Amino acid sequence: MRRYLPHLPRLAPRLARLAPRFGSRLGALACAAALWPACAPAHPHIFIDAGLRLIMEDGRVAAVEVTWLYDGLYSLILLEDYGLDPDFDLTLTEAEVAETLGFDLNWNSGFEGGLELRRGAQVLEIGAPEPVSMELVGEGQIRTTHRRPVVDPGGAGALIAQAYDPEFYIAFEMIGEMVVEGPDGPDCDTDLVRADLDAAYAVLEAALEEIGGAVAAEDNFPPVGAHFADQVVFTCDG
Numbered sequence: 001m002r003r004y005l006p007h008l009p010r011l012a013p014r015l016a017r018l019a020p021r022f023g024s025r026l027g028a029l030a031c032a033a034a035l036w037p038a039c040a041p042a043h044p045h046i047f048i049d050a051g052l053r054l055i056m057e058d059g060r061v062a063a064v065e066v067t068w069l070y071d072g073l074y075s076l077i078l079l080e081d082y083g084l085d086p087d088f089d090l091t092l093t094e095a096e097v098a099e100t101l102g103f104d105l106n107w108n109s110g111f112e113g114g115l116e117l118r119r120g121a122q123v124l125e126i127g128a129p130e131p132v133s134m135e136l137v138g139e140g141q142i143r144t145t146h147r148r149p150v151v152d153p154g155g156a157g158a159l160i161a162q163a164y165d166p167e168f169y170i171a172f173e174m175i176g177e178m179v180v181e182g183p184d185g186p187d188c189d190t191d192l193v194r195a196d197l198d199a200a201y202a203v204l205e206a207a208l209e210e211i212g213g214a215v216a217a218e219d220n221f222p223p224v225g226a227h228f229a230d231q232v233v234f235t236c237d238g
Helices: 002-022 024-033 072-081 094-100 197-211
Strands: 046-057 060-070 115-119 130-137 141-151 159-163 170-173 178-181 188-193 231-236
Touching: 046 159, 046 231, 060 072, 060 115, 072 141, 094 130, 178 188, 178 231
Parallel strands: 046 170, 046 178
Antiparallel strands: 046 060, 060 141, 115 159, 130 141, 159 231, 188 231
């Protein structure tokens, strides 16, 4: 989240009018986030650090476990909305987990989980998610993990992973743990290629101008999320 903070004031004048669309409390908390040191724009609202565990079989990706670590402010919203951790001991009970696990897998139309896997130019098919775990970490951040099957035709070339929300309601950073495992113990190197935020925000500003500014974006926010996407390149032997 901190990586985005220097960029937030750039769009505040154009996007401040979007906040009512998302509810007063969420808008207020989003604004509070930008008091490090200025008021936040309407997008993004949620900041997630993403991690991946690729499960390999016969040199192909059979499944992927995706970990999302929610930012502190949104974690507070979730804890309040779901009535979690009422004793403030920073630990979720088994009952709380059982009742809430999978809360973040009921995706709206147009959002398919944010994850894209490619082998070269081939985009891999990723199936529906199943919840794996949910916990509180650090000073009360919610961390969840879900698992998805993958159809991988195999072949040469590195595996490339990206996580992004096309409408940039969520800002993903792929700075979580990256793991590759399988029965043959594949030897893989991972390389994180960070998004160029200056270039991405320039694209967003141009897109807003093209559709008529922030007012027009209230109901038609430009699909610029891919420009903000980090890439993780997995290069495996064998």
